[in-house]
Amino acid sequence: MDRNFARSLKHVLKHEGGYANNPKDPGGPTNKGITLATFRSYVKASGSVADLKAITDAQVATVYRKQYWNAVNGDALPDGVDYAVFDFAVNSGPSRAAKYLQAVVGASQDGKVGPGTLAAVRSKAQTLVINRLCDDRLAFMKRIKDSKGRSLWATFGRGWNSRVAAVRAEAMSMAGQRPTATKDRQDTSAKQHWLAAFFAALFSIFKRG
Structure with a gap:
């Protein structure tokens, strides 16, 4: 739901960090999870690194709303489900997040959250969708490998697991439910x-x- 965007963004940003420019990161300079290329696409075409460093809260919200929230039709998703899908999209891309949501609810996996997907989501209990989506997201993360075919879970698994656990708990809270273990x-x-x-x-x- 639209009313959940600000709350969802606040929690997403807890995991994205501040400014960084790691030479090993192909994305280049990044601030609050936003690369310079993305900043130029959504905020200022001629934006500089200095502009990225000085990005405002309103600009951050603009980027995340246009690139991720709108891409998964966050305004139309039920409470809690919207945040769980949004965070997944930020982490792994809107299309992947949409396809995993569609798999959970039995909709056609075209990577777009349209009327058919929304109807399927609304036919399921929010808690079921949230739990299944978070479970499947973790399973996906455990399969991620580097360019040499080595699993990244040993290196990043603890942080990824903590993030998904936090997302599950907050999403369940937004849905009006207490999160429970399997x-x-x-x-x-x-x-x-x-x-x-x-x-x-x-x-x-x-x-x-």
Whole structure:
């Protein structure tokens, strides 16, 4: 939902850091997760490194809204799901985030969050979509390899896992739910099935009586 953009962006920026210019980073100078090339595309065509360093909060919001939030149709997604998809898009690209969302809800995986995808998302419980999306995102991260085919999880896994855990918790909060571990969800489900069976048997006894 649109009302969640500012809140979602605040949490995304916690993970993106400040200004950096690592010679090993092909993206070049970066500030708050925004490269100089992206700054020039969305804010100022002739922007300099100095301009990037001095980027304003309003400019940051403009970039993230246009490049990521709008790209995954964040305004139309349910509370919590919007943030989970948005953060995934920032991390791994809007198309990938959209395809993973579509896989979760059983929609055609075309990488675009359109009417069909939105209808499929709305037919599912927000908590289910959030948990499945975060689980699948982690599974994807564990498969990421460098140019030599070596897994990057050993190096970056701890940070990636922490980020997804934080996203899951905040997304669940936005959806109005308390995040639970997978085992807790399984235990709750088993307890519900046991209670249903118990009351069904009890009802059957009284009915015979």
